[in-house]
Amino acid sequence: MALGWMRKPIAATLVFGLLAGSGICLESKASLADEPQWRHATALTGEPRYGPEVTHFDYVNPDAPKGGLVRLSTMGGFDTFNPILPKGDPAPGVGLIYEQLMEPALDEYDISGSYGALAEAMRYPDDFSWVEYRMNPKAKWHDGQPVTTEDVVWSFEKAVELSPQYKFYYHNVTSAKALPDGVVRFEFDAPGNRELPHIMSQIQVLPKHWWEGTDAKGKKRDIGQSTLEPPLGSGPYKIKSFDPSRRVSYERVKDYWGADLPIRVGTNNFDEIRFDSFRDSVVLLEAFKGDQFDFRAENSAKNWATGYDVPAVKEGRIILEKFPDHGSGLMQAFVPNLRREKFQDPRVRLALNYAFDFESANRTIFFDQYKRINSYFSGTELASSGLPQGKELEILESVRDQVPPEVFTTEYTNPVGGDPQKQRTNLREALKLLTSAGYKLQNGKLVSEKTGEPFKIEYIAADPSSERYVLPFANNLKLIGIDMSFRVLDTPQYINRVRSRDYDMITMAWPESLSPGNEQRNYWGSESAEKEQSQNYAGIKDPGVDALIQKVVYASDRETLVAATRALDRVLLAHNFVIPQWYLDVDRTARWDRFGHPEKIPEFTYGFPTIWWYDQAKAAKTGVAK
Numbered sequence: 001m002a003l004g005w006m007r008k009p010i011a012a013t014l015v016f017g018l019l020a021g022s023g024i025c026l027e028s029k030a031s032l033a034d035e036p037q038w039r040h041a042t043a044l045t046g047e048p049r050y051g052p053e054v055t056h057f058d059y060v061n062p063d064a065p066k067g068g069l070v071r072l073s074t075m076g077g078f079d080t081f082n083p084i085l086p087k088g089d090p091a092p093g094v095g096l097i098y099e100q101l102m103e104p105a106l107d108e109y110d111i112s113g114s115y116g117a118l119a120e121a122m123r124y125p126d127d128f129s130w131v132e133y134r135m136n137p138k139a140k141w142h143d144g145q146p147v148t149t150e151d152v153v154w155s156f157e158k159a160v161e162l163s164p165q166y167k168f169y170y171h172n173v174t175s176a177k178a179l180p181d182g183v184v185r186f187e188f189d190a191p192g193n194r195e196l197p198h199i200m201s202q203i204q205v206l207p208k209h210w211w212e213g214t215d216a217k218g219k220k221r222d223i224g225q226s227t228l229e230p231p232l233g234s235g236p237y238k239i240k241s242f243d244p245s246r247r248v249s250y251e252r253v254k255d256y257w258g259a260d261l262p263i264r265v266g267t268n269n270f271d272e273i274r275f276d277s278f279r280d281s282v283v284l285l286e287a288f289k290g291d292q293f294d295f296r297a298e299n300s301a302k303n304w305a306t307g308y309d310v311p312a313v314k315e316g317r318i319i320l321e322k323f324p325d326h327g328s329g330l331m332q333a334f335v336p337n338l339r340r341e342k343f344q345d346p347r348v349r350l351a352l353n354y355a356f357d358f359e360s361a362n363r364t365i366f367f368d369q370y371k372r373i374n375s376y377f378s379g380t381e382l383a384s385s386g387l388p389q390g391k392e393l394e395i396l397e398s399v400r401d402q403v404p405p406e407v408f409t410t411e412y413t414n415p416v417g418g419d420p421q422k423q424r425t426n427l428r429e430a431l432k433l434l435t436s437a438g439y440k441l442q443n444g445k446l447v448s449e450k451t452g453e454p455f456k457i458e459y460i461a462a463d464p465s466s467e468r469y470v471l472p473f474a475n476n477l478k479l480i481g482i483d484m485s486f487r488v489l490d491t492p493q494y495i496n497r498v499r500s501r502d503y504d505m506i507t508m509a510w511p512e513s514l515s516p517g518n519e520q521r522n523y524w525g526s527e528s529a530e531k532e533q534s535q536n537y538a539g540i541k542d543p544g545v546d547a548l549i550q551k552v553v554y555a556s557d558r559e560t561l562v563a564a565t566r567a568l569d570r571v572l573l574a575h576n577f578v579i580p581q582w583y584l585d586v587d588r589t590a591r592w593d594r595f596g597h598p599e600k601i602p603e604f605t606y607g608f609p610t611i612w613w614y615d616q617a618k619a620a621k622t623g624v625a626k
């Protein structure tokens with residue numbers, strides 16, 4: 001089957017042969033010869049790592065045993081199995097029941113290779129003005145019906161119709177068409193966007209016939225409404241059981257059609273994957289130590305340093321392990337809402353950075369585990385440094401009149417604290433900036449010279465543990481007259497406040513791949529600033545940023561992409577849109593010792609539970625989970 005991925009359609013071959021011998025002009029023959037070839041896989045730059053002959057990827061154990069239960073956790077609840085609606089809380093793991101057209105391998109961070117899932121092949125022209133996918137004839141839904149091009153087109157159209165986020169994300173797509181011979185075609189309004197063919201391969205394909213059918217009671221289903229009826233899928237798992245907002249279990253599909261695909265061999269090894277919901281982070285940790293779920297990625301330095309002093313760790317039944325994180329970058333920050341007038345002056349935002357003492361926080365509450373973020377792509381080759389030169393400088397020169405002049409002359413650095421003297425110096429600088437921005441100290445309060453209104457910040461969070469780093473920041477702000485209150489909300493209320501942009505300040509993180517592209521519009525683009533479902537939490541609207549996002553999106557090769565991304569990074573930093581926090585270049589994990597994994601873990605992700613498996617011998621020693 002792998003060799004078949006590279007074949008040219010028989011009909012096309014016959015037509016070309018007839019034309020070649022019929023006296024048709026050379027121009028006609030050349031135009032057919034120039035048709036793009038079908039590919040078993042493709043990459044954003046360069047060539048895919050794996051060829052059409054591969055049967056499985058290097059990072060899996062192709063003979064991994066199947067069976068067992070893995071229990072995962074989530075915080076908050078869920079109220080729908082509909083994966084595309086902008087409102088509501090989808091069930092954790094619901095993506096396990098669906099397939100995409102193509103998927104990337106886990107060891108190809110640099111070129112983002114895509115390999116066949118529902119589609120067996122793809123093709124696109126040199127100018128990226130369209131893309132076609134040829135469906136795998138073996139692909140089927142769990143009810144046995146084939147997955148069709150009509151399903152793909154319908155899924156795309158419904159996503160765009162119902163979700164403002166998808167509508168924005170896919171706004172360069174002008175048409176989706178189901179063609180003969182199991183081919184689906186997407187056409188674009190902006191030739192040159194190298195990422196669009198890959199983006200379209202990631203569409204979550206839903207079963208049109210199921211959603212347009214009726215349920216067990218004869219009621220017509222509606223993709224535009226929330227539902228807790230377990231939906232039909234085509235993926236390696238299906239829903240086994242659920243308790244709304246508390247638990248959902250997925251069982252492995254024994255006759256899953258795609259089990260022998262190269263991208264699937266050695267994966268999806270558990271018979272059951274279960275997600276349990278917990279109220280908050282404190283309860284979550286205690287539940288893990290109480291053996292109520294199996295695996296957690298630890299995001300708290302305090303927990304990592306002090307929270308696992310329990311017998312199960314000393315006895316080796318719980319394993320604490322760090323995995324290198326080489327596959328992504330990160331910007332995590334205090335995010336002031338630029339939609340609020342008080343945060344629109346960049347001097348105000350820079351003053352807030354001077355008031356944040358990262359070094360003291362890292363020492364006193366983070367156990368010196370973190371590094372200060374100084375880039376929107378921290379920890380990657382995409383991060384800017386020094387002064388711009390070479391291709392990066394050329395790109396910045398092309399937008400010189402739209403970006404802050406200091407990007408050409410001054411390297412971005414965060415203020416450095418860590419002791420009382422440094423912090424006093426930083427607070428004096430902060431007050432100087434605020435004074436130049438039109439504020440003054442009056443009876444210990446910072447007030448607007450124009451209106452007399454005190455400068456107040458309401459910081460909202462869903463996690464009570466964030467108090468440990470917010471309150472020291474608030475105490476520093478109080479020294480320069482700013483009153484920052486800390487308010488903890490329940491998860492649904494917090495999500496609603498963030499979606500509606502009803503906040504002064506939050507902490508937010510933007511994960512970055514090593515091949516950035518169209519998602520940058522969603523993060524920082526002016527058009528996304530007023531869209532509730534976008535990730536432009538700060539409300540950034542800046543023509544220079546928009547221009548550089550375009551440079552990233554339309555980069556023609558890896559060198560240009562890196563240079564354009566560094567230029568974008570440099571300009572975002574120069575505007576002081578956010579107050580950068582901290583990052584870690586390893587993933588801290590804790591797990592009950594019931595699992596095996598391949599000898600060669602991918603360099604860029606530890607891949608749990610996708611490429612792991614249940615180890616009966618270990619489970620017998622550790623205790624069988626229930």
